[in-house]
Amino acid sequence: MKRLALIFLFLASPLWALDPSEMLEDPELEARARALDHELRCVVCQSESVAWSNANWAEDARRTVRELVSEGASDEAVMDFFVARYGEFVLMSPRASGSTWALWAAGPAMLILALGMGFAYLRGRSRTVAPQEAALSEAEAARLREILKD
Template sequence: MTRLLRPWRGTPSTLLAALFALIATVALAVQPDEVLDDPALEARARDISAGLRCLVCQNESIDESNASLARDLRLLVRERLVAGDSNEEAVDFIVARYGEFVLLRPSTGGWNWLLWAAGPLLFLAALMVAVLYVRRRASAQPLTEEGLNEAERKRLEELLKG
């Protein structure tokens, strides 16, 4: 336990090497063997990959993820682009295969509008409930001792005295 509380005693170069190792593992999500020879197609593939969710990690794009499924999706996107698909066609192909959940930014059309609107609507409903509660509380009559009978008053005094 005390070892965890001690300050860093390593050399600055060790810390720097550890930082570079951490950055390198994050940056190497797209493997060199996946990169297309055509820079324009590779840029399109990266653009598409940045908008697709890794189904394993769920909070990363397939461009950032090291999961094998993310690699398969990156390769599939590149295959579709090499085959001549437009960006929209490649994305539509992936969505048709894996569902709309694969999109990091789902569309707002169809029944999805309900999901997009649910947050603000629930916030407004909670705000209205809070306003009604505060208004009722402000207009409520304060509790007084006048409503107590003699026995209740004596019991209250005993409790307050201690």
């Protein structure tokens, strides 16, 4: 059973995502194209980069990346090409500009807010005065002695 699972894992491996016919002959250009593949999100899978996806759209995107790189386009030009067609969503790491500043700042702001609230809570707890036990009245003390005698 373990062998069968290993065979399925090997066959489903992302090694098979890149078809050798898609590869460029120049190793330097191929390295750039692969780096760009990892920075682009597959719009079909939505959680995988183009490099790891086997979807038809990802195959087309890999071919397009290689065509643009072989034509001499810069990495920024390739990214702009995909952003112009599919929006910022196509980037695995959205750019920090315009409306995305709020998204980039939200994480650290929430952390600072949570730390501040935790600090205020702990500081408030340390300042509270423990309730003092009230002394028994003479009648209560007499009743207590009476109960304890029995």
